[in-house]
Amino acid sequence: MKKISSALLALALMPTSQGLMAQDKNLVIGTNNWAENIAVANMWKILLEDEYGYDVKLSNVSKNALYAAMSQGDIDISMEIWLPITDKPFLEPYKDELQVHDAWYEGTGLGLVVPSYVDVDSIAELKERADDFEYQGSPSILGIDSGSAIAGLTDDAIEQYELPMSQVNSSGPAMMAALDGAYASQEPIVVTLWSPHWAFAEYDLKYLEDPKGVYGENETIYWFSRGDFASDDPWLTEVLNAWKMDDDSLGGLMATIEEVGDPVEGAQQWIDNHRDTIDQWLAASEAAN
Template identity: 35%
Template sequence: MKKHTLNQHVRFASLALMASAGLAVGSAAQADDHNSINLAYVEWSSEVASTNVIAAVLEQEGYDVDLTSLSAAAMFQALASSDADAIVAAWLPTTHADYMERLGGDVEDLGVNLDGTKLGLVVPAYADVDSIADLNDHADSFNGEIIGIDPGAGLMSLTEEVVDTYDLDLQLRSGSGATMTAALASAIRNEENVVVTGWTPHWKFSRWDLKYLEDPKNVYGGAEQIHTIVREGLGDDMPRAYAILDAFEWTPEQMGEVMLMNQEEGADPYENAKQWVEDNQDIVNGWINGES
């Protein structure tokens, strides 16, 4: 299996941008060798887990799998222009709605592969607060801040709206997924209060006892689902791979197992995915046999 990072695969992202500009782009995904399949994904812990697991299954079934890490925009562009064959990383109906509105006519949505996603503010289970509406009463115990992630993330925009809507006296601090979980780990280790931007599925819920704060004004909205989306024509070119992708479906708990494995020092996500596939062959056989 070949894996390309965003830095290593600049040409791939460039092709996607060329396609969006209306230029003709050659399609490696439509080459004569239909045993070769390219899976694109974003570098989120959830999508690293799911993409490597489905890659391990496809490789087990004889496919030459190529993984390409891209930004969300480039991922959808690559799929729409057939430079990628499939993704198992589309958060709908909200997070990736803009991409689907623009490109949905050029791809095929195979439906939900994971149900039960959630966005919100997360605190340790021992924290003496249960609602966002009550955060101001405990602002000092949270050091007057909410620990966020990347400043450009959709979750951060929603959290800024939360701060305004609830008139919170806490400042939203940007960082990254890694700095957020590091702050969470440090607070729990010292039995201190901390509030972070959170989402499910995420490995932190497998490692620590956490809870979402209630959102009575529903700023974060309802649960989303993660969808599998493929390029047009994949069903004709690779009907067996198409059937496996169509049947792929698992739970947040199962994904959490893989994400937690990936947090171990020196972990290899693909080797972990292969181990999970080997340990859960009964579930995998359902995908292979087209049983969703």
């Protein structure tokens, strides 16, 4: 006899929730290149397709394009919006067309990061130590894509702290490759980074103090959707509202993906090893009904 997963068995015993499930199970999830975003988007794609019959497409676009496309109904949901500061500029033009739902992660971090062996503790200190952080011949801060929120905040930090440095924008993987190379050689490097991120489990890193508060305080991550999504799919809305992750669960998911080297295979491996956690989300969503 084929073994039935606990999630499927739970679903079979949930007539109320099943009745709330959308008839049209085509779903477009907007993603960006942040490590945790790729991780959770692939996790939910696998769960919804394999266990609940959805047809899920991941649409990887820039932040500006994501919000615009969602406001027009071309993207249904996205798993990550940082509030109240980081993603507010992206949300503001579309706040009447989009809906921010419940939080799933609390206590984020965002800012400039160096390896712990670097004898610099504050962004302000970079002004006098800029020459220590040369990259391709000039003092640099290594960042991710120029359209990201953290890139804009880093431009603000360079201006406010009057740093004689430039931000070098590239992809997240390229930035991490540069960090890995510098770390292996114990060379100075400063990068833009955020938590949750698997890098803090892999390397001994520290945030530089930000006395001017350019990068803001710790924030909360919510999922969000086009404005009418909750009425179109109340079941999935309740499930995602019940979804919660912390440093252990999210860090473990990201670390598994990084170790495996593939977001789909890594997310599947994490799902297989954490059925109890997933079933708790489903049970919490049922309780909400």
